[in-house]
Amino acid sequence: MKRVLSLLLAVVMVFSIVAFAPAANAANLHTVKIQGKYHQTQARALLKKMNAFRASTNAWAWNYNNTQKVSYPKLQSFTYDYELEQIAMQRAAEIAVYYGADYGADYTQIHKRPNGENWDTAHTNFNAENGYAIGENIFAAINCDTQESAEQAYDAWLEADHYYDGQSHRRNILSVPYPFITTAFACFEVNGVFYWVELFRSQNNINPTPTTVTEAEKYVNVSLNKQFIKSWEMIDSTDAFAMSTGESVTLQPTGKLVTINHLITEYNPTTGVETPYPTSLKVVATLTSSNPNVVRVSGNTITALKTGSVTITASAFDRSFKYTVYVQPSDLATATITLDKHADTYIYTGNPITPQITSVQLGDATLSPEDYSVTYSDNVEIGTGLITIVGKGNYTGVATKTFHIINSSNCNHHPVSDDPVQATCITRGKGRGYHCDICGKVLSAQEDLGYGNHLVIYDSPIEPTCQVEGFTEGSHCALCYAVLTKPVSLGYGEHRVVTDKAVEPTCELDGKTEGSHCTVCNKTIVAQTTIPKFGHDYGAQITKKATLSADGKIYQTCQRKGCGYSKVLKTINYPKTFTLTAETFTYNGKVQKPKFAVKDSAGKGISTANFAYSIPNGKNVGKYKITAKFKGNYSGTKYLYYYIRPKNTSKFTLTAAKKAIKVKWNTQKNQTKGYQIQYSLYADFHTAKTFTLKDNRYNVATISSLTGGKKYYVRMRTYHTVKFEGKAVNIYSFWSGKKSITTKK
Numbered sequence: 161m162k163r164v165l166s167l168l169l170a171v172v173m174v175f176s177i178v179a180f181a182p183a184a185n186a187a188n189l190h191t192v193k194i195q196g197k198y199h200q201t202q203a204r205a206l207l208k209k210m211n212a213f214r215a216s217t218n219a220w221a222w223n224y225n226n227t228q229k230v231s232y233p234k235l236q237s238f239t240y241d242y243e244l245e246q247i248a249m250q251r252a253a254e255i256a257v258y259y260g261a262d263y264g265a266d267y268t269q270i271h272k273r274p275n276g277e278n279w280d281t282a283h284t285n286f287n288a289e290n291g292y293a294i295g296e297n298i299f300a301a302i303n304c305d306t307q308e309s310a311e312q313a314y315d316a317w318l319e320a321d322h323y324y325d326g327q328s329h330r331r332n333i334l335s336v337p338y339p340f341i342t343t344a345f346a347c348f349e350v351n352g353v354f355y356w357v358e359l360f361r362s363q364n365n366i367n368p369t370p371t372t373v374t375e376a377e378k379y380v381n382v383s384l385n386k387q388f389i390k391s392w393e394m395i396d397s398t399d400a401f402a403m404s405t406g407e408s409v410t411l412q413p414t415g416k417l418v419t420i421n422h423l424i425t426e427y428n429p430t431t432g433v434e435t436p437y438p439t440s441l442k443v444v445a446t447l448t449s450s451n452p453n454v455v456r457v458s459g460n461t462i463t464a465l466k467t468g469s470v471t472i473t474a475s476a477f478d479r480s481f482k483y484t485v486y487v488q489p490s491d492l493a494t495a496t497i498t499l500d501k502h503a504d505t506y507i508y509t510g511n512p513i514t515p516q517i518t519s520v521q522l523g524d525a526t527l528s529p530e531d532y533s534v535t536y537s538d539n540v541e542i543g544t545g546l547i548t549i550v551g552k553g554n555y556t557g558v559a560t561k562t563f564h565i566i567n568s569s570n571c572n573h574h575p576v577s578d579d580p581v582q583a584t585c586i587t588r589g590k591g592r593g594y595h596c597d598i599c600g601k602v603l604s605a606q607e608d609l610g611y612g613n614h615l616v617i618y619d620s621p622i623e624p625t626c627q628v629e630g631f632t633e634g635s636h637c638a639l640c641y642a643v644l645t646k647p648v649s650l651g652y653g654e655h656r657v658v659t660d661k662a663v664e665p666t667c668e669l670d671g672k673t674e675g676s677h678c679t680v681c682n683k684t685i686v687a688q689t690t691i692p693k694f695g696h697d698y699g700a701q702i703t704k705k706a707t708l709s710a711d712g713k714i715y716q717t718c719q720r721k722g723c724g725y726s727k728v729l730k731t732i733n734y735p736k737t738f739t740l741t742a743e744t745f746t747y748n749g750k751v752q753k754p755k756f757a758v759k760d761s762a763g764k765g766i767s768t769a770n771f772a773y774s775i776p777n778g779k780n781v782g783k784y785k786i787t788a789k790f791k792g793n794y795s796g797t798k799y800l801y802y803y804i805r806p807k808n809t810s811k812f813t814l815t816a817a818k819k820a821i822k823v824k825w826n827t828q829k830n831q832t833k834g835y836q837i838q839y840s841l842y843a844d845f846h847t848a849k850t851f852t853l854k855d856n857r858y859n860v861a862t863i864s865s866l867t868g869g870k871k872y873y874v875r876m877r878t879y880h881t882v883k884f885e886g887k888a889v890n891i892y893s894f895w896s897g898k899k900s901i902t903t904k905k
Contacts, residue, residue, distance in 0.1 A: 188386050189275055190476050191444040193379040194257055196350040198249060199306045200373040203345035204240065206358070209314055210333055210343065211237040221331055222324040232334050241342035242371045244359050247282050249373070251357045252348035253380040254282075255298055258388045259355075271296060276385035283361075293338040295360040297329045302353045309354035310347070317358065325847075332360055342366060348380075381444070386477045394445065394474060394481040401483070403455075403464040404490040405554035406525025410461045413445045413474035413481050445474035445481070455485055466554040491557035492532065492549065495522045499547075502574040504563040506545075507599045513539045515563050520549065531555050542567060571599040583612030585640050615639050624653035627681045656680050665691045667723045696725060706734040708796040711761065732793045733760035735771075738800055740786075745804045746893070747831045751777045754802050756786060770794050781806045781831040781891050782882040806832045806880045808893040814874055814901040820864040821872060821901055829856045832878045836892070839863055839874045843898070852879075868905035873898050 213219060214235040223230050251273075260272030260279070271279035279296055297317050301309035317329040332340065340360035348355045396413045403409060447457045454468040462472060464487040472483040500516040514536050520527040532549040539545040547561040573596040583589025589609030595602050614637035624630025630650030636643050655678035665671030675688035698716040706712030712732035718725045740754040753775050758766040773788035786800040812825035823837055834856055840848035853861060856878075866872065878893045 189383050190386070191381050192257065192384045193444060194253055194350060194382055195377060195379050196253065196256060196348045197377050198252075198373055198375050199347040199349060199354075200245070200249070200345075200375060202306050202310045203347040203356075206310060206314060206345050207238060207240050207343065213318065213333065214238070218320075219334060221327050221334055221336060224324050226323045232336065235334065236341065238343040239341060239364065239366065239368075241344045241359075241361065241366050242369070243366055244342060244361060245344035245346060245371070248344045248346035248357045248359045249348070250380070251279065251282055251296070251298075251359070252346040252355045254382050255300070255357065256348055256350045256353070256355045257382045257384060259298070259300060261298060271298065273383075274385065274388055275383040276387060293340065293360075293362040295332045295338060295340060297332055297358040299356040300353060301356070304354070306347065306349070306354065309356065313347075313354075313356040313358075332358075335360075338362065389477070394476065394479045396474075396481060396483075399481070399483055400486075402486040402488055403462075404488055405464050405466055406490055406522055406527075408461055408463045408524065411447060411472065411474065411483065412460065445476045448473050448475070454487055487554075489551065489554055489556040490522055490525070492520075492522065492551045492555055492559040493557045495520050495527070495549070495559040497547065497549065497559060497561035499561065499563060501563075502597050504561070505571075505598050506563060506565055507568045507571065508542050508565050511540065512536065513545060513563075513565055515545075515547065517547070517549075517561075520559070522555075527555065539563075539565070541565065568599045568601075571596060571601070573601065573603060574598050575603055578606055580606070581609075583609045585611060585614045585637060585642075587611070614642065614644060616644060619647060621647075622650075624650045625680045626653055626655045626678060626683075628652070655683065655685065657685055660686075660688055662688075663691075665693050667694050667696045667718055667720055667725060669693055694720065696720065696723065696727070698727060701729065703793065704732075705793055705795040706732040706760075707794075708735055708790075708798060710734055712793060733762045733764070735759075735766055735790065735794060735796075735798070736761040737763075738788070738798060740800060740802060743802050745778065745802070747781050747804050747806055749779070751779045752804060753778050753784070756788070756800070758788070766794075778802065778804050780804065780882075781880040783884045783889055783891065785885075803891060805891055806830075806878045806893045808878050808896055809835070809876065812876055812896065812899075814899050816901050816904050817862070818904045819866050819868045820862055821866065821874065821903060822860065822862050823874060823876070824860045825876065827856060827859045828878050831880055832856045833880045834858075835876055835878055837861060837863070837874065837876045838895070839872050841870060841872060843873055843900075845873065845875070845898075866903050868903050871900055871902045873900045875899070 214232075214237065217231075217233075219233065219235055220229045220231045222228070254274050258272070258274040260274070261270075273279055273281065280294060283292075283294055299313040299316050301312045304312065317333060319327045319330045322330070331337075335341070338360075339362045341364050342361055344359050346357045394413055396411070401409075445460075447460060447462065449455045449457045449462070450471040450473075451468065454464070454466055455470045455472065456463045456465055457472070462485065464485070467487050467489050469484065469486045472485055474481045474483070496519075497517060498519045498521070500518050504515070506513045506515060517529075517534065520532065531553060532551055532555060535548045535550075537546045537548070542565050545563045545565055547563065549559050549561075551557050575594040576597040578590075578593040578595060580592045581587065581590040588611055591607035591609060592604075593602065593606035594604040616635050617638045619631075619634040619636065621633045622628065622631045629652055631647035632650065633645070634643070634647035635645040657676050658679050660672075660675040660677060662674040663672040670693050671691035672688040673691065674686075676685040677683060678685065696718040697720045699719045701714055701716055703714050704712045711734050713728050714730040714732070715726045715728045717727075735758050737759040739757045739759070742754045745752040756773055756775060758771065760766055770792045771788050771790040771794065773786065775786050776784045778784045781804050784802050784804070786802065788798045788800070790796050790798075807828055807830065809825045809828045812823060815822040815824070821839070825835070834852060834854045835858065836850055836852050838845060838848050838850045840846065842848075851861075851863075863872075863874075875895045875898045877895050879890050881888055881890055883889070
């Protein structure tokens with residue numbers, strides 16, 4: 161079967177002020193490893209191209225209604241953000257596992273990570289208080305080399321042939337409307353597919369030193385939610401094996417796993433079936449032992465501790481793989497026995513010689529004395545003795561070790577250093593010496609250096625205060641604690657007096673007379689007394705009128721010099737809510753106008769005694785202005801508007817044609833200038849197209865250049881052009897109900 165890979169380019173920009181989504185349920189998450197290769201040399205080269213674009217005359221984007229290309233001249237060059245690059249590299253590996261570019265309910269695209277969270281949670285090292293703006297562009301390419309995929313990513317993100325709704329990547333690059341000033345790129349290749357990520361952020365306190373990135377094949381850890389798994393199973397080359405006590409083995413259970421990555425599909429030209437292209441991942445399993453006292457688990461390594469059998473379970477998500485491990489006693493035949501004397505040589509005494517065993521080593525395992533028994537033979541007379549150890553419990557078999565018994569006169573001596581001892585006031589000093597560690601003979605005696613001097617510690621002087629007795633400098637020995645220089649008392653000092661300034665009384669606060677106190681002991685020298693406050697001296701009432709945006713008030717102000725305190729007697733809540741019984745009427749040949757009411761910011765009605773208003777008598781199709789002028793305790797003028805719309809056509813029908821639709825309707829000429837017809841492939845009319853007929857005598861129109869065999873939705877309305885305040889204004893009827901029809905091929 162010929163394999164053909166098809167590619168869907170997902171274009172998306174997401175912006176966040178770092179308001180991160182909550183973490184996914186940990187029970188649904190597991191770590192997987194994806195093998196791929198980073199191409200950061202080519203990725204970083206895109207910075208030059210992006211900055212050249214920002215500085216060029218081609219730095220434009222469509223406005224929101226696609227009527228004008230808006231230029232963005234003299235944009236500052238992006239700074240490459242090596243810290244942000246680390247996040248981009250992780251995101252590149254993540255979209256290789258799950259390319260989460262999906263349409264939301266509002267038909268905008270959102271990015272999802274393989275762990276089920278929003279893409280911006282990859283930036284959790286930036287907290288919300290900093291208010292960073294961040295953005296992301298993603299892209300994937302296949303059947304090309306690295307340089308070609310870089311060119312494709314660059315061209316795709318520029319979106320020069322898209323309109324406003326399709327230029328989200330381009331706006332990221334132009335920092336519109338978000339103030340991006342740094343960027344970073346990443347490219348991760350998996351099985352010939354290149355996954356590209358460009359990240360943006362608005363902060364600029366970055367380290368400009370480039371980091372080193374290895375571009376060799378490697379495994380990258382990715383957290384995966386099981387909802388994105390298509391199918392998988394755990395496998396290994398064996399499920400049962402034997403170990404010896406003390407032995408360690410590394411287990412490598414792997415996962416044969418396919419994720420739901422709808423970006424890449426596999427097409428069978430024979431059957432016409434298109435299926436997701438599998439992304440193979442290495443599963444990081446968790447190992448557990450049924451008896452840790454027999455076999456211990458550390459990561460993916462198991463160590464046999466004692467004889468018995470256990471079950472080792474490798475678990476990931478809702479799958480597991482079980483190993484049966486049989487632990488057998490280890491044979492001591494190859495054990496290495498180490499003794500305590502040089503050259504395993506001991507001096508004849510006429511009594512049995514029992515050398516001390518310092519260690520028994522079997523492979524990587526060090527045995528304890530409980531793992532074996534020890535016997536000695538030929539260990540009295542001069543010659544060769546023998547040590548025999550026999551395994552116990554988790555060990556079996558026998559190991560032997562020979563040693564030598566010699567006459568002290570035949571000792572060749574093995575010098576061992578006796579370290580010197582420093583002389584102090586409490587310890588006699590010794591020089592370096594040597595002795596034989598076989599026979600114990602002193603080869604070079606240590607010289608007696610006698611006692612040394614005191615280790616002097618100086619006691620800092622203490623400055624006298626009114627609370628602390630002062631002393632001169634002294635000294636003592638840090639070893640024997642003998643007083644070497646006795647400190648002399650300086651007695652107590654005088655108070656340090658500061659003045660507590662007098663405080664003048666005010667209308668609301670008491671005053672104080674001048675006083676003093678000691679800054680060291682805080683003792684009061686001269687006490688301060690209280691001077692009573694004055695109290696306010698209010699003047700006449702003042703009225704501040706409420707405006708259309710701020711409350712008014714009736715208040716009094718204190719007349720005492722330097723005070724200026726105001727006491728509010730009454731708050732005048734400002735007019736906030738203006739209500740019309742109706743803002744839109746449909747033309748019926750009669751006078752139609754709404755009723756008018758006003759409520760203040762507290763939700764209470766304002767009487768018409770506080771304002772005068774006029775409502776024009778609307779009869780014909782048009783826009784009508786209502787004027788309300790406030791008075792009394794209120795000020796300002798408020799304008800409101802209501803409309804009389806034209807009637808819509810009473811009926812319209814659709815007829816299908818080849819790649820076209822014929823629309824026919826009943827004319828509606830009264831108070832009408834023309835008609836508007838709107839059509840779309842979507843029932844909610846998003847991305848709809850509208851055309852206008854500027855003559856109310858028309859009753860039929862053909863919508864052409866459509867796609868054959870497609871279902872279209874159609875609706876229509878009338879409109880009339882009137883004059884309002886000297887300008888022409890179009891007044892539209894309500895849309896008719898929608899109708900649908902399928903075009904002919």
